[in-house]
Amino acid sequence: MASQHDASSSPLQPELYDQVFAPVEAEMLAWLDLPPGARILDAGCGPGVMAARFTAVVGPSGQGDALDQNPQALERAREYLAGSPHAERVQLHQGDLLRLPFDDESFDPAWASFVLHHIPDPVAAARELRRVVRPGGRVVVRETGVPLRMLPFDLGIGEPDLQDRLRVAHNRWFNTIRYAEPVDAPYPFGWSQVLRDAGCQGVTVRTFWLELLPSFTAVQEQFLLDSVQRHLDKPELRALLDPADVETVTQLTDPASPYYLLARLDLHVLAGLSLYVGTVG
Numbered sequence: 001m002a003s004q005h006d007a008s009s010s011p012l013q014p015e016l017y018d019q020v021f022a023p024v025e026a027e028m029l030a031w032l033d034l035p036p037g038a039r040i041l042d043a044g045c046g047p048g049v050m051a052a053r054f055t056a057v058v059g060p061s062g063q064g065d066a067l068d069q070n071p072q073a074l075e076r077a078r079e080y081l082a083g084s085p086h087a088e089r090v091q092l093h094q095g096d097l098l099r100l101p102f103d104d105e106s107f108d109p110a111w112a113s114f115v116l117h118h119i120p121d122p123v124a125a126a127r128e129l130r131r132v133v134r135p136g137g138r139v140v141v142r143e144t145g146v147p148l149r150m151l152p153f154d155l156g157i158g159e160p161d162l163q164d165r166l167r168v169a170h171n172r173w174f175n176t177i178r179y180a181e182p183v184d185a186p187y188p189f190g191w192s193q194v195l196r197d198a199g200c201q202g203v204t205v206r207t208f209w210l211e212l213l214p215s216f217t218a219v220q221e222q223f224l225l226d227s228v229q230r231h232l233d234k235p236e237l238r239a240l241l242d243p244a245d246v247e248t249v250t251q252l253t254d255p256a257s258p259y260y261l262l263a264r265l266d267l268h269v270l271a272g273l274s275l276y277v278g279t280v281g
């Protein structure tokens with residue numbers, strides 16, 4: 001996909017990610033307490049997983065619209081939704097979040113997940129989301145609150161605190177692919193400020209936690225292994241690690257190694273996904 005939706009710019013492979021985070025997303029949906037019959041917008045929908053989940057909770061009279069600028073993302077969404085019993089109530093649209101092809105006051109909520117960080121002017125994007133939300137409705141922005149971590153401080157191999165060095169490498173790499181074009185002066189404030197600057201009221205945040213100890217399901221194992229393996233597979237990320245850390249990651253991801261990640265019983269998986277919510281006056 002184009003750099004705006006390099007699947008790898010998502011925290012991890014989107015479908016795998018959504019399977020692992022399904023219980024967390026169920027909690028989010030319960031907390032949002034959407035009324036039956038609501039019309040929701042999933043802006044920057046990617047593979048469309050959340051559009052399907054939203055539409056499932058708003059009942060047979062509810063409706064979802066899922067928009068993405070990337071035709072390949074929409075193709076994936078089409079394939080994903082083909083397996084959903086709610087597919088006929090989700091309309092897919094190709095378009096730009098900055099110029100939404102919808103009337104004013106059409107939705108509640110307008111949801112944008114892991115999208116605004118790709119847009120150089122996130123306030124303009126949030127303003128556009130606000131425009132299409134009905135009075136009293138909500139703009140909801142999902143972003144990473146606390147990045148995934150699972151490794152103990154001392155692994156018995158390499159320098160302690162590999163997890164933080166992996167995170168630093170990831171952040172440095174992510175900063176290079178964050179925008180499709182170079183941006184002179186990125187908006188320098190956090191997500192609650194974005195919503196306030198876009199004119200939303202009563203801005204609030206709630207973080208939802210994934211917390212796991214072994215043993216893991218096969219999907220969780222695949223997800224956890226991928227989250228480490230990608231530092232070897234992605235040359236740009238690998239180049240940002242010390243050779244000693246590359247060796248440690250190699251050992252962690254080798255099933256034949258005594259340091260194999262999935263043989264450890266001391267992993268503690270922790271990740272926080274934050275929902276920033278603003279109300280439209």
Ligand SMILES: C[S@@+](CC[C@H](N)C(=O)[O-])C[C@H]1O[C@@H](n2cnc3c(N)ncnc32)[C@H](O)[C@@H]1O
Nearest residue numbers: 005044045046068069070073096097113114115
């Ligand atoms: C990291 S993916 C997130 C996908 C999905 N929302 C999720 O949570 O898994 C970001 C998505 O936003 C889309 N996107 C980025 N900028 C956009 C824009 N200006 N208008 C519409 N879609 C956009 C990309 O094409 C991509 O599919």
